[in-house]
Amino acid sequence: MSPVDAAECPVLLSTASCYPDSCAGAFDVADRLGYDGVEVMVWTDPTSQESGALRALSQLHGIPVVSVHAPTLLLTQRVWGPDPWHKVDRSIELAQDLGAETVVLHPPFRWQRDYALEFVDGVREREEKTGIRLAVENMFPWRAGGREMLAYLPHWNPVGYDYRHVTLDLSHTATSGSDALAMADALDDRLAHIHLADGLGSNKDEHLVPGHGAQPCGELLERLAAQRFPGAVVVEVGTRRMDPDQRELALAESLAFARLHLGAVGT
Numbered sequence: 001m002s003p004v005d006a007a008e009c010p011v012l013l014s015t016a017s018c019y020p021d022s023c024a025g026a027f028d029v030a031d032r033l034g035y036d037g038v039e040v041m042v043w044t045d046p047t048s049q050e051s052g053a054l055r056a057l058s059q060l061h062g063i064p065v066v067s068v069h070a071p072t073l074l075l076t077q078r079v080w081g082p083d084p085w086h087k088v089d090r091s092i093e094l095a096q097d098l099g100a101e102t103v104v105l106h107p108p109f110r111w112q113r114d115y116a117l118e119f120v121d122g123v124r125e126r127e128e129k130t131g132i133r134l135a136v137e138n139m140f141p142w143r144a145g146g147r148e149m150l151a152y153l154p155h156w157n158p159v160g161y162d163y164r165h166v167t168l169d170l171s172h173t174a175t176s177g178s179d180a181l182a183m184a185d186a187l188d189d190r191l192a193h194i195h196l197a198d199g200l201g202s203n204k205d206e207h208l209v210p211g212h213g214a215q216p217c218g219e220l221l222e223r224l225a226a227q228r229f230p231g232a233v234v235v236e237v238g239t240r241r242m243d244p245d246q247r248e249l250a251l252a253e254s255l256a257f258a259r260l261h262l263g264a265v266g267t
Contacts, residue, residue, distance in 0.1 A: 009229050010036035011258045012066050014195070014236040015048065017251060021244075023047040024057055031061035033252050039067040039104070039234045042091060043076045049090075051097035058098070065098040066232055067135075067193065072106040084108065084115045085122065092132050102133045102193055102232070104167050107152040116153035120162055127164060135193040137167040138183065140176035143203045159183060165192035169236070170215045171207040174199025181216055184223070194224070195236040196258055207238035209250050210257045221261035233258055 013035040015026035023045050030038050038058075040048055047053045058065055070091035071079040080087045091103045105123065108116040123134045139156035142149045150156070156176060158166045166187050172195075173180040184191055198213030199206040210217040221233065235254040239247040 009225060009262050010066060010232045011255055012037045012039045012232050012234040014039040014041055014234050016041040017235055017237050017239060019240050027057040027061045027063060029248060029251060031063050033255055035255060037064045037066035039069055040065055041069040042071040042079060044079060051094055054098055065100050067100050067102040067104060068095045069104040084112055092126060092130050095132050102135050104193060105134055105136050106139060107136060110151055110153045123163060133165045133192055135165040135167040136163045137169055138172050140172050159186045164190060166190050167193040167195060169195035170217055171197035171199045171205055174201050174213060174215050175205050177201060180220055184220060192231045194233045196233050197237050207236060209237050209254050218261040221258060222264050225262045
């Protein structure tokens with residue numbers, strides 16, 4: 001089943017939304033709740049790194065892997081070795097094996113200077129070579145003790161850089177103090193992928209259930225629906241402190257929120 005078969009704008013579940021549960025658990029939840037597909041966060045769970053295991057889960061639950069999130073977090077620095085381009089290339093290969101069209105990337109950390117110098121050109125070259133969309137995600141400055149540190153290079157904000165495809169994360173817009181709607185407008189047709197979450201604007205990356213923070217989650221989804229957004233909306237919320245029942249309720253609520261606002265146009 002392709003995402004277009006499931007919905008004009010598919011709503012996916014990020015396996016990160018089920019952390020610390022396994023990748024297999026995330027597929028099960030996505031299937032039972034009625035998500036259109038899955039975004040696989042590549043992390044320390046071996047299943048998330050192996051196309052055969054992921055393909056088996058996809059077939060078992062009848063739910064496609066639509067996108068792959070490369071292991072570019074601090075938590076995943078040792079996944080697939082220390083070379084950041086090797087991680088990107090392995091993520092592209094995984095996406096190709098699974099029939100996914102998009103790989104989500106974070107910009108380099110500031111201490112990855114050689115990687116950062118090559119990043120914009122390297123992303124473009126790999127897109128041209130493979131046909132996989134590499135959607136670079138907006139991040140945020142790190143703050144401590146009233147001071148702000150540029151943690152990402154060339155910058156946490158992708159708008160002013162020559163990326164063909166961008167992921168807009170609404171928890172990250174909250175943490176950075178960005179205007180999510182203005183960022184979406186500025187990106188225009190470069191906006192390829194949405195990480196749906198919420199935040200209250202604290203220094204922490206909160207990844208709240210949409211509607212539980214201060215971000216214009218509903219308004220953005222309604223705008224995207226009106227524009228016939230060709231990408232995917234991915235629920236990426238934090239549930240690590242929830243028990244299984246609470247997690248399932250949070251993920252069901254997030255899916256209902258997305259469906260409501262994506263379907264609000266013309267009703």
